[in-house]
Amino acid sequence: EAKKIKKNNYLYYNQKMIEQLKRRKKIKNKLQNALKNNGFSLKYQPQINLKTGQADFLEALLRLKDNSFSPGEFIPVAEESGLIIEIGRWVTKAAIKQLALIKNQYQAEITISINFSAKQIRDHGYLDFLKKNLKKYKIAAHYLEIEITESILIEDNKAITFINQLKNIGVQIALDDFGTGYSSFSYLSYLKTDKVKLDKFLADNFMAADKIDTLINLINLLHSLDLPVVAEGVETKEQYLQLKAHNCDYIQGYYFSKPLAKDQIKAILAKNYLNLI
Numbered sequence: 025e026a027k028k029i030k031k032n033n034y035l036y037y038n039q040k041m042i043e044q045l046k047r048r049k050k051i052k053n054k055l056q057n058a059l060k061n062n063g064f065s066l067k068y069q070p071q072i073n074l075k076t077g078q079a080d081f082l083e084a085l086l087r088l089k090d091n092s093f094s095p096g097e098f099i100p101v102a103e104e105s106g107l108i109i110e111i112g113r114w115v116t117k118a119a120i121k122q123l124a125l126i127k128n129q130y131q132a133e134i135t136i137s138i139n140f141s142a143k144q145i146r147d148h149g150y151l152d153f154l155k156k157n158l159k160k161y162k163i164a165a166h167y168l169e170i171e172i173t174e175s176i177l178i179e180d181n182k183a184i185t186f187i188n189q190l191k192n193i194g195v196q197i198a199l200d201d202f203g204t205g206y207s208s209f210s211y212l213s214y215l216k217t218d219k220v221k222l223d224k225f226l227a228d229n230f231m232a233a234d235k236i237d238t239l240i241n242l243i244n245l246l247h248s249l250d251l252p253v254v255a256e257g258v259e260t261k262e263q264y265l266q267l268k269a270h271n272c273d274y275i276q277g278y279y280f281s282k283p284l285a286k287d288q289i290k291a292i293l294a295k296n297y298l299n300l301i
């Protein structure tokens with residue numbers, strides 16, 4: 025009997041593994057097709073300056089146009105297949121083109137943030153690609169921000185050099201998902217980031233009376249390092265009010281806005297989000 029159970033378990037896990045592999049293959053095909061046939065788009069989520077109510081930054085978030093898979097599903101496949109290199113370049117160029125449209129059509133100033141995977145450190149032509157496109161579309165580098173996570177620093181010791189090269193070009197660097205990984209403050213001392221984005225986990229779990237002091241201390245500590253703080257994943261008025269009371273600088277979350285299609289950018293630019301409350 026025991027032997028039979030063991031055999032069934034084996035078959036079960038084997039079956040699961042085959043299904044997972046098939047799914048990954050399917051996603052990989054989707055990504056290859058999307059690269060060939062203009063199948064990607066970017067959505068933009070505003071980061072609201074709590075002093076002014078304006079969206080000072082837009083985070084560009086990658087989507088498959090057919091929405092068949094979410095970024096949480098397809099980004100890991102893009103990373104392990106190496107397709108993230110080409111996809112990352114597509115995102116970079118699309119964001120720069122969007123910046124040019126904003127500048128030329130609305131005469132507005134806003135920074136677009138793009139996400140960067142650890143694997144993209146290995147894209148040796150990236151810096152030239154970036155410089156070439158900024159020049160082509162006449163965009164000053166500081167209008168582009170690159171979001172990195174701590175894992176980039178842990179996985180690759182060349183990361184610091186690469187990030188410094190990005191900084192030398194003039195793009196801004198944000199540390200994303202802070203509070204989920206190792207969150208070692210030593211990184212912040214040698215990694216020159218321009219701002220820190222607190223992960224949704226902190227907004228969800230550190231607002232309660234017994235935890236709020238930790239969050240306040242964290243914000244104060246980041247401010248003492250001259251780092252502006254963005255809270256991500258803010259969904260409620262209570263979260264917004266607490267974060268504002270404790271001097272958080274920016275909020276990004278469904279409470280103010282979901283990620284929106286590019287044709288909504290004009291409306292985002294015109295809005296004062298604090299007047300809507």
Ligand code: C2E
Binds near residue numbers: 096141200257
């Ligand atoms: P992230 O960079 O931390 O982006 C924030 C994620 O939180 C986005 O999910 C956004 O839609 C979601 N979000 C924002 N506010 C709220 C909220 O109030 N409630 C909830 N429940 N969610 C909120 P999304 O767009 O699904 O992206 C997931 C992750 O995929 C991103 O996390 C990022 O790590 C990755 N990703 C997205 N686009 C790209 C890209 O172009 N390149 C790379 N390398 N990664 C990307």
Ligand code: MG
Binds near residue numbers: 083139171200
């Ligand atoms: Mg991000």
Ligand code: MG
Binds near residue numbers: 200201221223224256
């Ligand atoms: Mg994040």
Ligand code: MG
Binds near residue numbers: 201
């Ligand atoms: Mg994330």
